[in-house]
Amino acid sequence: MQDFDLVKMLSDLPSAPELEARRVMEVCNACRYCEGFCAVFPAMTLQRHFASGDLSHLANLCHSCQGCYYACQYAPPHEFGINVPKALSELRLESYEQHAWPRPVAALYRKNALIISILSAACITGVLLLAAIFNGDALFAKHASVPGGGFYNVIPYQAMIAVAATTFLYSALALAISLVRFSRTIGLGIKVLYQHVPVLRALRDAATLRYLGGSDGxxxxxxxxxxxxxxxxxxxxxxxGFGLCFAATATGTIYDHMFGWPAPYALFSLPVVLGTVGGIGMVVGAIGLLWLKLAGEDAPRSPALLGPDVALLVLLLAIAATGLLLLAVRSTEVMGVALAVHLGVVLAFFLVMPYSKFVHGIFRLTALVRHHADREASNGFASSPPTKKG
Ligand code: SF4
Ligand code: SF4
Structure with a gap:
């Protein structure tokens, strides 16, 4: 008699978001009105049946532009109740959770706002304590903004590097494991990396945010x-802006380690210029996206994803704003506290990065690689952008 594994059978059952995404995609695959809207619909037409991995792939191709919701003749109040962005958003959140490492912390995604607030407060307090223990006088002293003066008087260089490197490496490892798991789920093998065309096309689409431009601009x-x-x-x-800030940090590290030029740097030095332009870009971008999130209509969105979206934007805004504030006060007596607050929010970001909406970037890029690989394989790649109907 065959073994009867009830637990396995129950865990293999499709979830409610997967069932809804499958229902919606089956209706869309019969309708195909939105075929030219984005990468989701051409990818959908390559499938006759929607396996779990295919749906995960489609969910991560969607960037919730909401175009297909407002164009759909079957959207609520129609009895079909087709709401593609909401269905795919729900499944996207589930895909983040399913591929998280370590698995038990997957629940953090739905509690991002709370976790990020607590973690930021804890990290800021921790850095302030570290600074006070190391050299309490330096925390509130007036600092000279000259090379070698300032930052490392407040937080010892070795402590700063040890904490930053440990948290960053942990996050990078957790993200890499999630990415490998997700790639397996959507059926993307390592071999695709040897096919440079899908990878380059995916990078181009991601770098230009091609599908946020609409089909005809x-x-x-x-x-x-x-x-x-x-x-x-x-x-x-x-x-x-985030990329420029990362480049600023990398440049500062090279200056310090390779050339022996310690921070802080002059106002028109490369790290400061990159960090200032990047920081302003992040502030403008984060405030603008927050405004759109809060002003947008609720119907085409998943309430479960709104919290993680807003929490990450607020955290990125805090990183940029405290970085710019640190630059402005770096030769005053509040520099020590400003440094501790900035490092605290950066530390919180590193810790929460693999369990936040940040994973959207790498999952979406991976889904785009599969999309272009599929199109190459089906010999159906269209070099010009698809166009909207109607
Ligand atoms: S979203 Fe609506 S209109 Fe667009 S393909 Fe699906 S069912 Fe058709
Ligand atoms: S919401 Fe936008 S990106 Fe998502 S499936 Fe619809 S048209 Fe495509």
């Missing part, structure tokens, strides 16, 4: 049924 339904490119511009400001 008029943009997306950012907050309601009208079209605009506002979300794309704010997203660019935030993403490229």
């Amino acid at each position: 008029e943009g997306c339904n950012d907050a309601d049924e009208t079209f605009s490119t506002t979300r794309r511009k704010f997203h660019h400001a935030l993403a490229y």
